[in-house]
Amino acid sequence: MARDYYELLGISRNASADEVQQAYRKLARRHHPDVNKNPDAEEKFKEVNEAYQVLKDPETRRRYDRFGPNFRQIPEGYEEMAGAGRGAGGRGFRQAGGRAGGSPYGAEWEFHDSGIDLEDLFGGMFGARGAGGPIPGADQEAELTLTVEDAYRGGRRSITLAGPAGPRSYEVNIPPGVADGQRIRLAGQGGRARGDASAGDLYLVVRIAPHPRYRLRGRDIYVDLPVTPWEAALGGSIPVETPSGQGTVRVPPGSSTGRRLRLRGQGMPNATGTPGDLHAEVRVMVPPTLNERERELFSELGKVSTFDPRRSGT
Amino acid sequence: MIAYPIARPTRLTLEAFARQAGLHPQLVQQFVALGLVDADRDAAGELWFRPAALVTVARVQRLRAGLSLNYAAIGLVLDLLDRIEELEATSRRSGSRPWT
Numbered sequence: 001m002a003r004d005y006y007e008l009l010g011i012s013r014n015a016s017a018d019e020v021q022q023a024y025r026k027l028a029r030r031h032h033p034d035v036n037k038n039p040d041a042e043e044k045f046k047e048v049n050e051a052y053q054v055l056k057d058p059e060t061r062r063r064y065d066r067f068g069p070n071f072r073q074i075p076e077g078y079e080e081m082a083g084a085g086r087g088a089g090g091r092g093f094r095q096a097g098g099r100a101g102g103s104p105y106g107a108e109w110e111f112h113d114s115g116i117d118l119e120d121l122f123g124g125m126f127g128a129r130g131a132g133g134p135i136p137g138a139d140q141e142a143e144l145t146l147t148v149e150d151a152y153r154g155g156r157r158s159i160t161l162a163g164p165a166g167p168r169s170y171e172v173n174i175p176p177g178v179a180d181g182q183r184i185r186l187a188g189q190g191g192r193a194r195g196d197a198s199a200g201d202l203y204l205v206v207r208i209a210p211h212p213r214y215r216l217r218g219r220d221i222y223v224d225l226p227v228t229p230w231e232a233a234l235g236g237s238i239p240v241e242t243p244s245g246q247g248t249v250r251v252p253p254g255s256s257t258g259r260r261l262r263l264r265g266q267g268m269p270n271a272t273g274t275p276g277d278l279h280a281e282v283r284v285m286v287p288p289t290l291n292e293r294e295r296e297l298f299s300e301l302g303k304v305s306t307f308d309p310r311r312s313g314t
Numbered sequence: 315m316i317a318y319p320i321a322r323p324t325r326l327t328l329e330a331f332a333r334q335a336g337l338h339p340q341l342v343q344q345f346v347a348l349g350l351v352d353a354d355r356d357a358a359g360e361l362w363f364r365p366a367a368l369v370t371v372a373r374v375q376r377l378r379a380g381l382s383l384n385y386a387a388i389g390l391v392l393d394l395l396d397r398i399e400e401l402e403a404t405s406r407r408s409g410s411r412p413w414t
Binding site for chain 2: 028029032033034035045049133134135136137138139181194195197
């Protein structure tokens with residue numbers, strides 16, 4: 001959890017105060033929960049704020065440099081006691097106790113006095129500025145990528161996302177036939193609120209991954225149907241893979257490449273209406289190499305047939 | 315027989331809205347004047363809010379607290395964020411990915 005503050009801000013240990021500020025501003029803009037809906041952005045935003053709260057103040061920065069992440073547990077007077085005298089009870093330590101505005105320190109810190117409360121935790125998240133009141137959490141969005149088959153079948157699925165206290169897992173119920181762009185709402189699982197306001201919602205946005213065989217247009221599924229020249233010419237029942245398993249298409253005689261055969265209702269299921277259709281598109285394939293007999297037969301066919309696809313009106 | 319639930323009021327008075335947002339009514343009025351939050355003004359000059367505007371108020375507060383923006387800047391940021399969302403939605407729907 002406690003990553004190095006310089007590393008978090010992406011700056012070197014001897015960065016100037018301006019560089020600290022610049023790095024912080026850039027990262028804060030990029031990860032602000034209203035700008036970046038990614039679930040891990042909020043955590044990143046909070047960490048960046050934590051780092052900045054410490055590094056922006058030359059005094060706390062010096063102490064951080066010297067004592068590392070546990071610097072708050074070293075009494076403020078420690079160095080002074082060891083070295084030159086200085087007034088006891090300096091600023092830094094009192095702030096860590098957490099009453100005065102916007103202490104950024106997360107729960108991972110162990111405090112000598114138990115001044116920490118939720119207000120401090122979230123106050124820190126939004127810097128020292130936002131005075132006081134509760135602020136509801138932001139909504140978040142995460143993508144849920146499904147294969148065409150998964151979207152077709154639906155069912156339970158567990159997903160893991162980055163959360164404030166490490167990864168969190170959700171079991172979500174995917175309705176059969178879920179469409180690309182549909183959103184599944186997990187109420188109250190979004191960004192955390194400050195104070196006693198309500199947390200945001202987490203939306204899982206369904207993305208259907210490109211499939212080597214199936215193409216989706218709405219609820220309709222398009223699939224290539226490779227056939228041999230004789231199947232295309234003579235017609236027949238041709239097996240075809242569908243998301244629900246093996247199906248059969250009746251290819252009428254004389255089907256050229258591009259002919260679409262519709263299997264009504266074999267597309268994506270629809271919980272609230274009619275399901276989509278499956279369109280099998282004929283693709284006539286020829287053998288890449290011919291054996292002697294095949295060559296003979298094709299040549300004979302070529303001599304006998306009067307079919308010319310390049311002549312109009314055929 | 316179907317039981318119909320009582321419809322909840324779809325608009326809130328300034329006081330009710332401010333209470334739900336946890337803000338002083340005057341600050342809410344200022345938000346409206348700055349064009350950050352939409353409200354309807356009735357014939358008597360009273361402001362009426364849709365409950366959905368509470369989400370916008372929360373956004374305003376988060377942006378102010380988190381990025382130290384002033385309210386004028388937040389107005390711009392909200393407009394731009396909404397526009398980006400719209401553009402992303404259209405580019406997803408049409409154009410770039412007609413096929414999946």
